Every structure is written in structure tokens, then in C-alpha cells.
Amino acid sequence: MRRAWIISSGTELVLGQSLDTNSAWLARELAGLGIRSERHVTLPDTAGALREVLLAAVEQADLVLITGGLGPTEDDLTRFELAAALGVELERDAASIEQMRAFFATRGRQPTEANLVQALIPRGARALPNSCGTAPGIRIELRGVPCFALPGVPTEMRAMFAASVAPEIRSLAEGTVLRTRTLHTFGIPEAELGSRIADLMRRGNNPEVGTTAEFSVIGIRMNATAASEAAALEMLDVTEREIRARLGSAVYGVDGQTLAGATGRGLLAAGRTLAVAESCTGGLLGALITDEPGSSAYFLGGIISYANEIKRDLLGVPGGLLDRHGAVSRPVAGAMAEGAAVLLRADYGLGITGIAGPTGGTPEKPVGLVYVGLSTPATTRTFELRLGSDAPREAIRTRAARAALNALRLELLESAGPRAADAPSTHAPK
């Protein structure tokens, strides 16, 4: 499979003042065209830096994409670096000047001298028209490797990639395509999950299988390389089925699907509604649920019961429970879940109470101790989570909200019967 390097140029990127989203976008586009991104390099606007990396890139890559450094100001060096790498002079490109004059004319302005510098391209290079800005892109061939320099502004870069880069490099892909898919799981620790699918993760496999972890969600990504899209998708389907067979209901979604979305689909399928009662998560569970478009079909609302009086007066948690067990306790989590379901007349209620830290922990009830209550039409269940007394507040809150969603998701799977739990959920591949 053909290999690409992606280079982004910008002092603000390398100093971390802006986040480079261009490289990831280009890598995904390349994958779709059957070209594998092998390296991203981010450089400051310093003379010589791009030249050096470019010469190394063409030794290892079949294609080089560069973003940034094509603007009209002092620190825009890309055109000079390309010319230096080629050992040629810069020349004004007549078509680019004409296009620039037309761009400014529609805005009632004239290009400045600084703008006209943007029409300079290395001798023998090709200018790439910019449909939404002033700087043309530049295509050179260095030691036989095509290199495309694109603007750093994402909208201009994306339009130019689609118009001038994708059509040419499609022919580079030479028969192979790369297709990717990610399965999302909750509930199996990463090390255990890894050991259950260790054979699938073996180096050199096709599809390649790897894992990523974030706040209790373990993602399993699969990259398949094949001669055709259909063959790659078939390989992904086979591996997906195998992983689902081994991990069962821990798999909740594919690609862009979220845990809240999976839970919502369960509610929708069952024709049931949900209400929440949140203490330490303070609204985060509701925010995750309503981040899904269409969630109003099953989510009624909830109570953020940060103060104990709200738990008692609004949710009807008995004062005696609060006194005997404390606000962070199994019975209070259950009573909160029931209270939310009753007050909002929902079929299911979820309650969360815990200690998100960094202060407020005790030896008996340390930071990271969270109770989740799940009230169903039939019963109320409670879950104890120990999320780590040294874990950051954000991690504890996110994990607690996700654990609550997952408890409801599994409950809905179970009450829908074994067939629903085993069947691979339908998904929309990327």
C-alpha cells in the first residue's frame, strides 16, 4: 500500500497555541483513497526546517502533503522552502495573479504587494487554484515523489484537496484500499479485553486490530487492506463478528456511536422513557443523553439534586435514609432513581451520588466512591463504583455517568430477551 507523510507548518501549532486538525482530516481522506498515512510532522515557521523534513519524507513516502505557510506575511515560508528543496527559482504564476485579482474584485478590493508574493511558485511547479481564499496551492515533484502544499486554513485546505489533490492521487492507490472501523466497549478492563482478543491483535494481521482507552470506554479499531472496498468491508465484518462473539454485550457501538446513543436506541425500541437524578455529576448524565439528536423521544428530564434538601424535598428521598446512610450511599442512589421516575412519570430512573473530589473524601467514603441507582418498572438496582481516590474530578464524573448509562443499556438488552443481546447491532460504517 502507498504511504504518505503529512507535514504541517506553523509556529503556533508547534508551540501548542493552536491544535492541528488538518493532519488528522487529511489522514482520513487518504485512507478513504487507499493511501496509508505513515507519519505526521509539525514544524515551526523557521527557514530550513521544512526543506530538511521534505528531503527525508521523499526517501520514505510515495506522497507528501504539506499544510500552512502559504499566507502573505513574513512568516509564510513554504514556497521558499519548496524552491530551495528543488534548487530552483520562484516565478510569478500568471493564472494565479488573475485569479487573485478576480477574488479581490468581487470584494471591492485590490491585491496588495504582499498578496502578489502568494502567486510565486517554484519554476516547473504547478499552482493549485484556491476556490475560497487568495493563496494558491503548489504541486512539485521531488525525487519523483509528488508533494502538494496546501493552505493552513481548514476550509481552503479541504476544498483544494477535494478539487486538485484527490483526483490526481486516486491513481496512486494502485489496487489496494484501506477501510477502518472502530468498535466501542464498556465494562471489560483493557488488559482483560486485550487478552481475550490477543490473537486478533497479533502484529502483521490483516485487519490490524488495536485498542484505545478513554474514561472506561475501550475502543477496538480495525484497519483492513484489500484489493477492493467490498473485500475490505467483508474482512471488517468477519473480524467484527468474531470480536462481538467474544465480548458479547460489552460492545455497545461502532464508529461514531456513543453509549448514550446505544442506551437511547434501547429505550426507543422498548417504547420506554427515562428520567435522571444527579448529584455528583451535576447534569453531566443529562448532557450526555441530550447530546443525541432525537433524545426527546425517550428522555423526559431530571433533577440536579446537588444540595441534600433537593434530594429530600423534590426527589422524596427519606430524611431518615440520608441521616442513617449519608447522601453517598447505596440506598440513597436507589431512592434518587425511584424519585426521579415517580416525579417525572418515567418508566426508568437513573440516580447518581458520589464523591467526585478532589476534596470531601473520608477513609470510609473515599474520593471516587460513587453509587448508581437504576429504577425499572419491576425493581430497583444499585451499583457501587470505586473510580480511584486519586482520579481527576472529570474522570470520576464521566465514568460515573457512563456506568449509569451502561447499567440501563444492559437492563434493556436483558429485558428485550437473549436474542437482542446476542445479535450484532446494525451500524453505519464510516
Add this chain to the structure above:
Amino acid sequence: MRRAWIISSGTELVLGQSLDTNSAWLARELAGLGIRSERHVTLPDTAGALREVLLAAVEQADLVLITGGLGPTEDDLTRFELAAALGVELERDAASIEQMRAFFATRGRQPTEANLVQALIPRGARALPNSCGTAPGIRIELRGVPCFALPGVPTEMRAMFAASVAPEIRSLAEGTVLRTRTLHTFGIPEAELGSRIADLMRRGNNPEVGTTAEFSVIGIRMNATAASEAAALEMLDVTEREIRARLGSAVYGVDGQTLAGATGRGLLAAGRTLAVAESCTGGLLGALITDEPGSSAYFLGGIISYANEIKRDLLGVPGGLLDRHGAVSRPVAGAMAEGAAVLLRADYGLGITGIAGPTGGTPEKPVGLVYVGLSTPATTRTFELRLGSDAPREAIRTRAARAALNALRLELLESAGPRAADAPSTHAPK
């Protein structure tokens, strides 16, 4: 000034399936310590790749930071690559095994064999304790250059950098120091803000001044280079005072401070309490407020009134208002704010109702139309926001929640009197 390379390892990063935020974060931290990041390189989990880049890095950099590839699964190669670059064997680190057992013990679990692989470090290397995960970091010295391998999980990486990397590399910075500070503003559009401080943003200035925008928050970053920390901080202070004088109460915080934190400080200073009523934000406003440790001192809780019945039955929004004006309307936002304050017995109430999209808009009430209600001890105010009918759901929800917080922040500043509004708020520089 000392130079650093930052390497991130992960096939999902180089293929664009995840966005690398670690490198930018590390670059900012390094700048704060007077070390300039010169290059970021992103690599796949392929044997040999990290080794090769590492050997190139130590030729050009005084410091190398690596993130990712320390997990317990097959595709985690960093420890093997470090050992190969050094030409030494891996050995089990007894202290790391002990720490791992303790980590699992507080979670009622045992480390697996896969986890124990994480305690392998190259002979002669030093393990870096992980305060919030299982994988220790690794410090090696390669051709006299210190190289630190940190976990890819951002929370673990950040904690480890602060505890084990920053203290050591502080001594590397020599002669000139780079100090950075970011002011956060809300309410002035980026172009207008830029024109008000255009002279401060001129190229070549020291401090360098630039802006960044994210969901209505405009950040103004300042980078000062000087011979001493005291001189750099003084330069930042002078520029900060000048910017505050021009932008007034639009500036709400510095560096890590959030809009919710600034609003919370206002409530705390006034000895007042807050309750919320959320429709389209579904809990996000509460989640932002309670993301601040100590928010229980002023935040009582709220109602997530996603369904109209909840607005009517719980918050007491008159059914007539809902019928006449619709749920997304100025009067309903005001009544929601009042209802939350009354029901939860809070001094202030914030209500949000709107259309977050992507569907549900009409010509009269398009996606992005949001009303915010603010109930104060004296009166109720309402605000209309038009956040763009093509804006993503996340942008609309985040901007709406931030606008509500800002309305309360300005109200508290005003009622505290002109002196409080004009005085630069105290801040904790990085």
C-alpha cells in the same frame, strides 16, 4: 533557548481516527518552563518507527517527550522501542509492580499478566510513577539527552508530567525564559476584539499577542521572552493591564480559569445561591457549574425540563405561556428561571430553552435560536441568542450554556458596584 521534540505514538493518531491533543498541551507546558518545542512527530504502532525517530531527535533536541504506547496490549511498543534504541534488555521494576498492585487493590481487583508487562522498563532506565493509571512512565538518557515516555491517556499523561517531568526539566531552561499567559473573554466578536488590540498583536512584539476562538470564548495569548522569570512576568502584567483596560468586563479569567468558575466566584463573594432550569442544554449548564470543585457552596441544583410537562408541572411555567409563545420563547425562558429559583429556594435562577438542531427548526424559530432567562432577587431578564442555523448541536448547546453563565457573571459584577467590575480580578498565573 533549549529545544524539545514531542513524539506521539499511535496508529489511531496517524490514521486520523483520534486527534492528538497531548502534543499541544506538552508544548504549552514546556513553553511555561522556558523550553521551546521545535517539532512534533506522530507515528504508527509499528516496530522500528519510534526507534528511528528517537535517534534523529536526540541529534537535534535537548529534550524528548514521548506519549502513548505504554498500555498493556499487543500494540503497545514504546518500552520495546526504548530498549532497542538503547541496545539493552527490559527488566521488571519492583516499585512499579508494587504500585500497580496497590492501584488495583483500591479498585478491588488484581493485576493480570498483561498488566505486569507494563512494569517492564529498559535496564538502567527509571520508572515514573503513574498516580491515576497502571502504566508507569519511563525515563531514559539517550546520547546524553533526557527522553521521557508518558502514557497516551491525557489525564495520566498530565499528572505524570507535573509530578515527574516538570521538576527535572526546569533546570534545563537556561538564560532566557519564555512565559505565557492567556486571558479569556466572552461577548466581543473576534474581529472586533482583534481590531481593538491590533497594535498589541503586531508581528515582532514582545510579548507576542494572538487570539484563539472556541465556542464564543475568545482567548488572548501572550508569550513573553526575557532574561528572567520576573522580567517576563512583569511584561505579561503590563500587557494584561493594557488589554483589560480596553476590553473591560469582557475579560473573565486567566489561564486555567473558566467562565463557570468566574461566575461561581461572583456568587461566593455575594453570598448568593443559584438554581438552573435546562431544556435544550439538557444538563450541560449544571455540568459546567459543578465541574468546579467547591461549587456546592453556591449551586443548589436544577431541573432538566426536556419535556414540556416538566416545565409546566415542576417549574410552574404557565400552560398558557407555553401555548401562546411556544416552549422556545422569551417568556418561557424567564418563567423557567423564576421557577427554578422558587422551587429550589435559590437567590438566582437561570433558564435555557432553544433549538439545538439539527432538526426541529422552522422559518420563524430556526435551529440555533435560544432564549436565556435570568431571575435575580430584584427582577427577571431574558436574552435572545441566534447561534446559527448551520451550527453543530454541540456548538449551540455549549454557547447557550456559556451565554447563560456570562449573563449571571455580568449581573453579579454590576450589583457588586463599579469598583468590582473595573478592578483586575486576581488570578493564579501558571
